[in-house]
Amino acid sequence: MSVSPLVLDRFDRHILDIVQQEGRISNQELADRIGLSPSPCLRRVRALEEHGLILHYRAEVDSRQLGYQLMALLHISMDQHTPERFDNFERHIREIPNVIECLIITGQAADFQLKILVRDMDDYQHLLLHVINRIEGVTGAHTSFVLRRVFEHRPVPTDRL
Amino acid sequence: MSVSPLVLDRFDRHILDIVQQEGRISNQELADRIGLSPSPCLRRVRALEEHGLILHYRAEVDSRQLGYQLMALLHISMDQHTPERFDNFERHIREIPNVIECLIITGQAADFQLKILVRDMDDYQHLLLHVINRIEGVTGAHTSFVLRRVFEHRPVPTDRL
DNA sequence: AACATAATTGGCATAATATGTCGTTATGAT
DNA sequence: ATCATAACGACATATTATGCCAATTATGTT
Structure with a gap:
């Protein structure tokens, strides 16, 4: 490709x-x-x-105005680092529209970082305890709430190459 | 507004x-x-x-093809939690085009999370040691490298409201 | 340096799309 | 039920996109 x-x-x-x-x-x-x-x-x-250099075009919307008042970063650790575990987790995570980003990361503390939009704390509590924590293989979950988005979606630099 | x-x-x-x-x-x-x-x-x-519900339109580009092979999440902790310290940090961070996202987050471990694009490890090493670590007030920096982007820039849900 | 070849450009004609207006239809309150 | 307000679809006009071709510019070879 x-x-x-x-x-x-x-x-x-x-x-x-x-x-x-x-x-x-x-x-x-x-x-x-x-x-x-x-x-x-x-x-x-x-x-x-x-050539795939431009992947697609998107409108950016104001998630606050859409009722999503809370953004959280959720760090997930898994029991086993097998492809099956990871694939299964990804399949489940894809089905949750509140998860707007999913990255596999290095570091002893976590395997995944999820970026999550929810309406409020109740919403988050439910999502964490009743949905994400119940996915097979999830052993740890640590949340950071986003207090302020200083900036997001900055352009990729193109100058020197 | x-x-x-x-x-x-x-x-x-x-x-x-x-x-x-x-x-x-x-x-x-x-x-x-x-x-x-x-x-x-x-x-x-x-x-x-x-009404600001649509904030703007953007083309998404393939950062890999543009030569940015490495994405890192950098967690920064500050010595003092004063507005002056934070403002000053933000001003410096804004000047670095490699930092494509900057969030202020909760948690004992860090005050900021930066999302960073660099060409390679040398590039990252230089950015971290000679640019970011030298910003006044930065006391800690912990890096997670992104091994894989499972998904990014998912749409904000609009269904129920 | 001169030449041949290939790639890229600008201009133009045509097609598609956006934009503003207006009469009509739907909606909601009294 | 009546009226006022808001939203709709259709149409005319302006703007933009698209494809083609001749002219220009760049490239590489001798």
Whole structure:
């Protein structure tokens, strides 16, 4: 699946810079900003999409306004570090829409870090005790609540390469 | 800045559902999918944008292909929990493009969690020792490397409200 | 340095989409 | 039931995207 390396010039990097921040910019304005005419600009965007450098476009929503007042980071440790245990855990976790991120991490303290959105403490308590803790193999769970999001979803740097 | 509550009906929720996953969908297809004609559909999207429910649109890029092979979670603890210390830390952290997320969290072990993208271990070592550890007030730093991203950037649930 | 080849560009015509207006329909309160 | 308000769909217009082609620019070889 790993395609040709694809050399990025300054135009491509500029495109990536801009669309990471303004995903719905029109091709015409994008072309203006990078200093190309619309045709080659669009061709480059399409190439970046096809090479998988641009994965997809997303709208970011205000989770608070949607009623999710609480964000938690949950560190999970497992009893056995076997592929079966991990696969099974992942399958269960995928079914919980409140879990918006799941990373496998190093460190003695935890195997997974989950990022979780819930409405309130009751919601969290239920999710932790009655859903996540009941998944086979989970031996430990340590929660950090997010007091403030200083920033999130910052663009990936494109400058030097 | 907190505007009127804005009651969301099933159309609005459906819009939020879709644009969280396909941020560049055309208004016409969006209208088709939610079962409205283009005019009211666009009006609703604009309203959601103006109410801040849709914060912005972003292209998601493949950080690996951009040369960032390593993702780390860095937990930082500070000597004093004063606004000045925190503000100063945030100001410095904002200047580092490799830090793509910064959260203030609860827990005895750390005050901040940073999500960091670097090219390799050398890169990380330099960033940690020569940049972040030198910020005033930083007393502890514990790193977890991300072995695998099971999923990231999952949509915020919109169903029940 | 001159040349041939390949790649990329810009312009243009056409198609698709967005945007604003207006008459009609649905909604909710009295 | 009546009225006022809000939301809808349809249509006309403006903007944007898309595909093609000639011209230009870059690349690599002798």
